[in-house]
Amino acid sequence: MATHKQLRIALRNCGVIDPEKITDYIERDGYSALAKVINELGTVRTIDLMKKSGLRGRGGGGFPTGLKWEIASKNYADQKYVVCNADEGDPGAFMDRSVLEGDPHSVIEAMAICGFSIGATKGLVYIRAEYPLAIERLKIAINQAREYGLLGKNIFGSDFDFDIELRYGAGAFVCGEETALIHSMEGKRGEPTVKPPFPAESGYLEKPTNVNNVETFANIPPIILKGAEWFASIGSEKSKGTKVFALAGKINNVGLIEVPMGTTLREVIYDIGGGIKDGKEFKAVQTGGPSGGCLTKKHLDTAIDYDNLIAAGSMMGSGGMVVMDEDDCMVSIAKFYLEFTVEESCGKCTPCRIGNKRLFEILEKITEGKGTMEDLDKLRNLSNTIKDTALCGLGQTSPNPVLSTMDNFMDEYLEHINEKRCRASQCKALTRYIIDAEQCTGCTICARNCPVNAIKGERKQPHTINQDICIKCGVCYEKCKFNAISVK
Amino acid sequence: MAAKIKIPERKLQELKDICKSFNNEKGELINVLHKAQSSFGYLPAEVQEVIAQELNVSVAHVFGVVSFYTFFTMKPKGEFPISVCLGTACYVRGAEKVLEEFKKHLKIQVGETTADGKFSISCLRCVGACGLAPVVMVGDKVYGRVAPEGVKDILAEYNG
């Protein structure tokens, strides 16, 4: 994969060190940021440095990390908590898994730095049960850090104590949302609650709690060591540093990349990703997972940062980037995400529980060729209502895949509705099998194999398919030896 | 809910020990359920009742948590549980067709187990192996770049 456009900060150690050896990490300046914070900077200057660096949360929201720490530091309580969000629920993303598997100590060190800064002595990592290797590596790393006195009591001879425990997710996307995550850690159903109160005031066990994402944490030790100015010099005006993306889908080089904020989609897809697979034509790139949207050719020169992606109708999200080509039907893609949302909605509030189900049903109707122009208005109105009224971030963003595909691929919606046609041949109800009279030799093999007798024709004469009877099983297409049958 | 079963004495003690290893803390319910499921393979009503008693919470609370999280199951899975990833990357690379093929061959739906108890099918949302899409797991074994035509061969490995 092309490396000249990439810059590794969060992934600096991944694939370079042995993640099961703390000495490897220490050799590469590991835990010296924690030492610097405890021995030299103190809490106020550390938080100040974090604010000046411009680091924003990599879990999706992009909230300034330094500011979040400052708020948590100012809430007084007998116990506070640092939580690492390793739930990584976006179905198409694996950045956090790679950091935890490849460099677990950087997350542990950063959690301790956060604990010192806000006055917390306990850390919790909420990690998906689907990531057994990451769990194993984290456990090994935590034990080694304890042996070396980097977790536990009186770290670096100071009066700062800090230790970390693991909590496991159990397969619920909504648990990535921080209030739901906290309820899940308490052993309850992972349902979100209204904010405020924010976790920084009342979080885990009703104590002030600072929640940050894995990648956010992985950026922190280098920022402390190299300084706020260094970090702020990388990236775009309002989004500093780099972002890790998981490139997947119809692209030649799939895998993880880390690029400075402000890199364009074109550079990511063509220079780094090596372009579209099998020489096909680029159609769309989906960012932000179920909360994001589909961007198209006209966005290729958009510089990637939090604000530009929102302006374009999508979202940074956690970093999943799924590339789509001419064979993908954008109405089906919107339906795919809505199906996900319907399944993952916790059901607590009506707009999300029922509204998304209705959105899904309308999309289903359109992909079956039964949609009307009225349905398009309904889709848009209902989407906007859900966005405005849902309780948590899941519902507030779930209509984005619908709205962005309507904005960028309206012609495909119109084709499904008016011409009953799916140009990508993905919508089964709309596909048509057609026999080309020029190619057909009248061998009769198709007619003999059709399960519903939809094919008529005399021997040695061109055959035809009765579309009203055809159930689109595709048998004739497979059986024809003369390539006379095509799918439209 | 789930089928009625009777927990053997030995298993009952193991379950109580699991609860005890988490100090019978109700806040540890999810950790307890994870351990219990890996020991029993699934979480039938009887297991949930014992856990409720040990952690001093209502059975309804335990059931509420079990039914909320897709990782927990109240039905026994097959000897070789098949999980088809339906994450975005797998979806655009044709995972749905692979799933259809498994359903066709085994003649069961998602969430069901074959009559001989050998195979069950479930769907996953991204195992984080998007580079290998579409991905199928049989037990802990991962199969990458699975094509519908390859489904027969995968099943054959376990039908020997």
Ligand SMILES: Cc1cc2nc3c(=O)[nH]c(=O)nc-3n(C[C@H](O)[C@H](O)[C@H](O)COP(=O)(O)O)c2cc1C
């Ligand atoms: C439905 C939903 C799912 C989320 N999933 C994740 C996730 O998987 N990982 C994550 O770090 N943040 C996720 N978030 C964002 C968190 O609520 C929270 O903002 C984040 O963990 C804060 O960390 P950061 O400031 O470092 O990004 C999710 C939010 C919502 C609304």
Ligand code: SF4
């Ligand atoms: S928006 Fe959806 S996920 Fe969020 S609280 Fe409402 S029902 Fe639950």
Ligand code: SF4
């Ligand atoms: S697609 Fe199937 S049902 Fe339709 S004409 Fe061909 S064989 Fe017959």
